[in-house]
Amino acid sequence: MTAGRDIIVGIDAGTSVLKAVAFDLSGQQLAISAVRNAYQSGGDGAVTQSLTRTWDDCATAIRGLHDRIDGLAGRVAALAVTGQGDGTWLVGQGNAPVADAWLWLDARAAPTVRRLAAKPTDRARFEVTGTGLNTCQQGSQLAHMDRVHPELLEGAEAALHCKDWLFLNLTGVRATDPSEASFTFGDFRTRAYSDTAIESLGLQHRRGLLPEIVDGSLTTFPLTEAAADQTGLLAGTPVSLGYVDMVMTALGAGVHTGDAGAACSTVGSTGVHMRAVPSEGVHLNAEGTGYVICLPVPGLVTQVQTNMAATLNVDWALSVAADLIGETGETPTHADLVARINGWMDRSRPGRIIYHPYISEAGERGPFVEADARAGFVGLNAGHRFPDLLRAVVEGLGMAARDCYAAMGDMPTELRLTGGAARSSALRQxxxxxxxxxxxxxxxxxxxxxxxAMMAAVAIGAYGSMDDCIAEWTTPLLGEPEAPDDDLVRVYDDLFTSYRDARIALRPVWNGMAEARANGSGPDADGTMTAQAEALGESR
Incomplete structure (x- = not known):
């Protein structure tokens, strides 16, 4: 590590915001520069993003740090990059984009997912990857492209993810990391590509698109002259390729601090629920759902279940309230309504209504995969009012989290919470x-x-191991534990049984409604994506 270089810049390219964040070597956050992300939604379930604009936005975010930190270029010891997971970012000759990226929100691969999941080889694929098939994943999307849009793949030389694309522009190296490589095409035990997984996806003939696997906690690559010109940093600055954003967020928030049984949930627009376990201790559920994602710690992985939509459900409920109030006067702001949530919760009784939080047009992916799943209330009566509905929506997020952890084994002994919902005392309760x-x-x-940034800190030798880094960057920032209310625990035990029974029973109803929409006779028959679907992604 070069003397005088005392800053690490972490880049987090989320679905809604791309951020460049400066930290000192002990983990203190110094400054942040952010650029709003942009993507497009199509009537056929397509959700795409420009590769060129994404790199330009990344360079802009990095340049923004120069305005906040004097002498930044000479002080940066390393860069590190993570980003929204899944999706397909194709590059061709000269590392030029082949087409706009298919994001994790893209639902076009649903027919291919159903076909692949029905193959007799899919369980073997699940056993090596630890990950259930869904429309978000690059494997499913490549298999769909291979059948429906082969011209995209014919012009491609590498299939990357968002962070891989940014890393390519920073270093000139085509690579991916062990986490995304193994949960899509590999074996989480070996952290390498798996013939079993690739063959089950029917992509043996496309294997050449899969890039080299690089662990950014062990290896860095120098910033190129071209990237230095665009970012204002010094050529040769070490660049670390991070793991997928889900585990990077969990690592920073405390998913692994050496405490047995602890887990981490990121509850933003989406819900990500995970626990750190030894690779030999993974619980592979009978339904074949969830993810197993490697951590940048030897022999340690995260078991993950993810809700397609989390606080997006609350945003929907508040939007309904805003629309109704606006009909009679001035429309309240979102912040005004958020400030009322605790009051509404206080004026309602717990556990009286079931709400399934499947508001995304892409359905649900954890702990079950169903593109046709939709949100709904069960148990309404004439006495219920908006506070009761709002409480049910919030409780639905708690039920969805429990559903996810139940699919991974025992309940956590402690939950570390991050994301927008962490600020809500009502949701924490x-x-x-x-x-x-x-x-x-x-x-x-x-x-x-x-x-x-922690990965880069270890890679450049600022810490001897990731555990040493966690002890200084993560553990001291955990707040005091908030204990559960015993009376509420008993109410939610009963509610969860009904919640789960109802979501199982509703599956044929969702499928029938989807068939009606496809035939042009149901709601949203034109297939246009809603504003709610377009708003997804704050935690991605």
Missing amino acids: VLAAALDTPVRVSSREEAGAAGC
């Missing part, structure tokens, strides 16, 4: 009671950027 476990919130503001 619901989560604590739904899981019957204490909740702790990290004061770390930018956990995803911190997670990848």
Whole structure:
């Protein structure tokens, strides 16, 4: 590590915002520069993003740090990059984009997912990857392209993910990391590509598109002259390729601090629920759902279940309230309505209505995969009012989290919470009671950027191991545990049984409604994506 270089810059390219965050070598956040992301939604379920604009936005975010930190270029010891997971970012000759990226929100691969999941080889694929098939994943999307849009793949030389594309522009190296490589095409035990997984996806003839696997906690590559010109940093600055954003956020928020049974949930627009376990201790559920994602710690992986939509459900409920109030006068702001949530919760009784939080047009992916799943209330009566509905929506997020952890084995002994919902005392109380476990919130503001910056800190020798880095960057920032309310725990135990029974029973109803829409006779028959679907991605 070069003397005088005392800053690590972590880049977190989320679905809604791309951030460049500066940290000192002890993990203190110094400055942040952010650029709003942009993507496009199509009537056929397409959700795409410009590769060129994404790199330009990344360079802009990095340049923004120069305005906040004097002498930045000479002080940066390393860069690290993470980003939204899944999706397909194709590059061809000269590392030029082949087409706009298919994002994790893209639903076009649904027919291919159904076909692949029905193959007799899919269980073997699940056993090596630890990951259930869904429309988000690059494997499913490549298999769909191979059948429906082969021209895209014919012009491609590498299939990357978002962070890989940015890393390519920073270093000139085509690579991916062990986490995304193994949960899509590989074996989480070996952290390498797996013939079993690739063959089950029917992509043997496309194997040449898969890039080299690089662990950014062990290896860095120098910033190129071209990238230095665009970012204002010094050529040769070490660049670390981080793991996928889900585990980077969890690493920064405390998923692994050496405490047995602890887990981490990121509850933003989406919900990500994970626990750190030894690779030999993974619980592979019978349904074949969820993810197993490697951590940048030898022999350690995260088991993951993800809700397609989390606080997006609350945003929907508040939007309904805003629309109704606006009909009679001035429309309240989102912030005005958020400030009322605790009051509404206080004026309602817990556990009276079931709400399934499947508001995304892409359906659900954890702990079950169903593109046709949709949100809904069960148990309404004439006495219920908006506070009751709002409480049901919030409780639905707690039930969804419990559903996810149940699919991974035992409930956590402690939950570390991050994401926008961590600021809500009402939601923290619901989560604590739904899981019957204490909740702790990290004061770390930018956990995803911190997670990848921690990898760079280890790679350049600022720390001897990731555990040493965690002890200084993560553990001290965990707040005091908030214990669950015993009375609420009993209510939610009963509610969860009904919640789960109802979501299982509703599956044929969702499928029938989807068939009606496809035939042009149901709601949203034109297939146009809603504003809610377009708003997804704050935690991605």
